[in-house]
Amino acid sequence: xxxxxxxxxxxxxxxxxxxxxxxxxxxxxxxxxxxxxxxxxxxxxxxxxxxxxxxxxxxxxxxxxxxxxxxxxxxxxxxxxxxxxxxxxxxxxxxxxxxxxxxxxxxxxxxxxxxxxxxxxxxxxxxxxxxxxxxxxxxxxxxxxxxxxxxxxxxxxxxxxxxxxxxxxxxxxxxxxxxxxxxxxxxxxxxxxxxxxxxxxxxxxxxxxxxxxxxxxxxxxxxxxxxxxxxxxxxxxxxxxxxxxxxxxxxxxxxxxxxxxxxxxxxxxxxxxxxxxxxxxxxxxxxxxxxxxxxxxxxxxxxxxxxxxxxxxxxxxxxxxxxxxxxxxxxxxxxxxxxxxx
Numbered sequence: 001x002x003x004x005x006x007x008x009x010x011x012x013x014x015x016x017x018x019x020x021x022x023x024x025x026x027x028x029x030x031x032x033x034x035x036x037x038x039x040x041x042x043x044x045x046x047x048x049x050x051x052x053x054x055x056x057x058x059x060x061x062x063x064x065x066x067x068x069x070x071x072x073x074x075x076x077x078x079x080x081x082x083x084x085x086x087x088x089x090x091x092x093x094x095x096x097x098x099x100x101x102x103x104x105x106x107x108x109x110x111x112x113x114x115x116x117x118x119x120x121x122x123x124x125x126x127x128x129x130x131x132x133x134x135x136x137x138x139x140x141x142x143x144x145x146x147x148x149x150x151x152x153x154x155x156x157x158x159x160x161x162x163x164x165x166x167x168x169x170x171x172x173x174x175x176x177x178x179x180x181x182x183x184x185x186x187x188x189x190x191x192x193x194x195x196x197x198x199x200x201x202x203x204x205x206x207x208x209x210x211x212x213x214x215x216x217x218x219x220x221x222x223x224x225x226x227x228x229x230x231x232x233x234x235x236x237x238x239x240x241x242x243x244x245x246x247x248x249x250x251x252x253x254x255x256x257x258x259x260x261x262x263x264x265x266x267x268x269x270x271x272x273x274x275x276x277x278x279x280x281x282x283x284x285x286x287x288x289x290x291x292x293x294x295x296x297x298x299x300x301x302x303x304x305x306x307x308x309x310x311x312x313x314x315x316x317x318x319x320x321x322x323x324x325x326x327x328x329x330x331x332x333x334x335x336x337x338x339x340x341x342x
Contacts, residue, residue: 032332092265138154229266315327
């Protein structure tokens with residue numbers, strides 16, 4: 001079977017593709033969901049694919065494409081702001097932000113990652129050591145002192161290609177934390193700075209420090225949704241409960257009454273350990289009805305660590321590996337039922 005000519009390769013609905021090529025709709029739908037079949041675009045709930053991509057998928061018996069890059073979508077930016085947070089350190093917040101950003105960019109989404117952690121781990125993962133000036137700290141200080149919106153001046157490119165950019169952090173954020181203590185409407189600073197910037201992007205991902213602080217509160221007040229990473233072990237699980245309560249408090253105090261928990265992401269799962277194998281279903285059962293858990297689980301993979309050591313996402317380092325597939329599946333879960341910004 002040969003690929004169709006380019007001029008005849010206009011995107012078609014997924015159901016039409018199934019009928020045209022004799023595949024079941026369920027098979028193509030699942031492949032599109034987990035990233036093995038590249039989606040050209042989504043219009044509402046309709047998934048469009050190119051005939052040549054369906055042919056490739058069937059010809060290669062459902063294997064993942066070597067390069068998953070997709071063209072930028074032609075619809076209006078979604079403008080979604082997602083904060084990745086938990087009070088427990090070491091649960092994979094920065095790793096999640098970094099690789100989720102790469103997975104969104106791979107699908108052609110316009111992504112802005114914001115590092116709001118004074119340790120600047122996300123900034124370092126993006127290969128920026130030391131962080132270039134100006135940084136997020138600069139933008140916050142200029143807002144506090146002059147009411148000047150300069151966040152767009154801090155934005156830098158990343159290695160993920162033209163669709164992904166970063167607002168870097170530096171240790172100066174520790175000083176900003178002290179400045180915020182006495183600032184009026186201190187919880188709304190990041191929201192103000194993002195007002196004109198977020199609408200340019202499909203998704204803004206905010207990486208937070210593992211603490212209860214004014215910086216974290218700013219990230220929660222600015223966000224539409226929250227993702228909470230958790231490891232299936234006792235201490236991180238207690239941190240999950242506190243994070244759920246923090247989100248509830250932000251809603252109840254009207255700081256951000258519409259804030260939603262998009263889901264809990266179970267990370268660093270080592271299936272060789274009986275404790276982890278047993279804890280995953282117990283964790284889901286313990287919080288059933290209280291919070292949504294993503295179906296996607298991120299394993300404790302050496303490939304992720306190796307990629308970070310080279311300041312690359314796992315999707316760049318090992319594009320066809322299980323971890324890359326997991327982050328692609330996570331993107332599809334996160335975007336489920338999203339609609340473009342009005």
